Amino acid sequence: MNKNIFLQSVKPTHTLPKFPEKTSLGMQENLEKELQKRGLSIAIKNKLKGGVFSQVYDAIIDGKSVVVKHTENVVPFDPTEFFISKKAHLVDTKILKLLKKSKHIKVPHVFYYYPDITTTIMEDVRNSGFQLLNNFIVEKNLPLSSAKSIGKSLALLAKESRLWKPFATNESANQSIYERGLELRLAYPNDQKQYLFLEKEFVQHNDYWVWPDGHPKNMFVNSRGDVTFIDFGRSHWGDQRYMLPNFLAHIVIYSLAGYIKPQQAQEYLQDCINAYKQIEPIGEFIFCQYLAMEVLHRANGKWIQGVETIEQKLNLHRFALHIFDSNIVSIPQLIRTISIV
Numbered sequence: 145m146n147k148n149i150f151l152q153s154v155k156p157t158h159t160l161p162k163f164p165e166k167t168s169l170g171m172q173e174n175l176e177k178e179l180q181k182r183g184l185s186i187a188i189k190n191k192l193k194g195g196v197f198s199q200v201y202d203a204i205i206d207g208k209s210v211v212v213k214h215t216e217n218v219v220p221f222d223p224t225e226f227f228i229s230k231k232a233h234l235v236d237t238k239i240l241k242l243l244k245k246s247k248h249i250k251v252p253h254v255f256y257y258y259p260d261i262t263t264t265i266m267e268d269v270r271n272s273g274f275q276l277l278n279n280f281i282v283e284k285n286l287p288l289s290s291a292k293s294i295g296k297s298l299a300l301l302a303k304e305s306r307l308w309k310p311f312a313t314n315e316s317a318n319q320s321i322y323e324r325g326l327e328l329r330l331a332y333p334n335d336q337k338q339y340l341f342l343e344k345e346f347v348q349h350n351d352y353w354v355w356p357d358g359h360p361k362n363m364f365v366n367s368r369g370d371v372t373f374i375d376f377g378r379s380h381w382g383d384q385r386y387m388l389p390n391f392l393a394h395i396v397i398y399s400l401a402g403y404i405k406p407q408q409a410q411e412y413l414q415d416c417i418n419a420y421k422q423i424e425p426i427g428e429f430i431f432c433q434y435l436a437m438e439v440l441h442r443a444n445g446k447w448i449q450g451v452e453t454i455e456q457k458l459n460l461h462r463f464a465l466h467i468f469d470s471n472i473v474s475i476p477q478l479i480r481t482i483s484i485v
C-alpha cells in the first residue's frame with residue numbers, strides 16, 4: 145500500500161515535466177567553433193568563476209581580451225526550484241544596451257550579440273581597472289569608497305529605469321519573491337505572515353523595473369570607487385524598494401560571517417544609504433524587512449561564497465530573526481543590530 149500519496153518527494157517519484165533540452169553550445173569548444181563559423185577570429189580561454197546560471201569565459205578577439213557570456217536553460221534540481229529559460233539572456237543584453245546610453249550608470253560595452261544562440265561578447269571590465277566587489281570582500285578588504293558610488297548608482301538605476309517603456313522579462317515578481325522568500329516562509333511555518341506581507345508589497349508595487357541580483361558578485365569597483373554593474377538576466381517588473389536592501393544585506397551577511405568588521409559594515413551601510421537618499425526616498429520599515437529576508441535567504445549558504453560554518457549560519461539566522469521578532473523598524477536600529485546579535 146502506498147502511504148505516501150500526499151508527499152512530494154525531493155526526488156520526485158512522479159513524471160517530471162519535459163524540460164527543453166540544453167544545446168551542445170554549453171561546451172566551450174563547441175561555442176568557440178560556432179563563433180568562428182560566424183566570422184569571429186576568437187579564442188576562448190578560461191571559464192570565469194561564478195557563472196552559476198550562464199557559462200562566462202574570457203577570450204581573445206583580434207588580440208583584445210573580451211568576455212563571452214553564453215546561457216543555456218537551467219533545469220530545476222528539486223521541487224523548490226524552477227525552470228529558468230535561456231531567454232533570460234535576452235533580457236540581460238537588452239538592459240546592457242538600454243544602459244549603454246546612461247550618463248550615470250556604467251555597464252560593459254556589448255561588442256557582438258547573437259540572440260539565436262543566447263551569446264553576448266562584451267567588454268572585459270577588468271581591462272579598465274575594475275575588480276569584482278565580492279573578491280575584495282572575501283579577501284577581507286572591502287573598499288569603503290564604494291559605498292557612496294553604489295548607493296548613488298542604485299538610486300539612479302531606479303530613477304532612470306522608470307523612464308523605460310515596458311518590455312517582457314523572463315521572470316515575474318511572483319517568481320522572484322517565491323525564490324528569495326523561501327527561507328522566510330520556512331522560518332515562520334505557522335502563519336507565514338512575514339512572508340505574505342512582503343510578497344504583497346513586492347508584487348503590488350510592480351510598475352517599474354527591478355534588478356534583484358544587485359549583489360557584490362555582480363558589481364565591479366575600481367580604486368577611485370567607481371562602479372560597474374553586470375548580470376541583469378533575472379530582472380523583472382517589481383518593487384524597486386528591494387534593490388538597496390538586497391545589496392546591503394550582503395554587506396551585513398559578510399560582516400556576520402566574519403569578513404567585514406562590524407563597525408566598518410555599519411559605516412558602509414550609513415554611507416551607502418545617505419548617498420541613495422540624496423536621490424531616492426527610503427521607506428525604513430520595508431527596507432529592514434527586505435534586508436532581513438535576504439539575510440535569511442543566504443543563511444544556509446545558498447548561492448553565496450564563504451558562508452559555511454555553523455557559527456556563520458547561526459549569526460545570519462540570529463540577525464534576521466531579530467529584525468522580524470524584535471520589531472526593528474528603523475535603519476538606525478537595524479545598523480545597531482549588526483554589532484549586538
Ligand SMILES: Nc1ncnc2c1ncn2[C@@H]1O[C@H](COP(=O)(O)OP(=O)(O)OP(=O)(O)O)[C@@H](O)[C@H]1O
Nearest residue numbers: 192194195196197198200211252267268269361375
Ligand atoms: N564584463 C565582464 N568583465 C569581467 N568579468 C565579468 C564580466 N561579466 C562577467 N564577469 C565575471 O563572470 C562572473 C559570472 O558572470 P555573470 O554574473 O554575468 O553570470 P551568471 O551566470 O549570471 O552569474 P551568477 O549566476 O553567478 O550570478 C562574474 O561574477 C564576473 O566575475
Ligand SMILES: [Mg+2]
Nearest residue numbers: 195361362375
Ligand atoms: Mg552573476
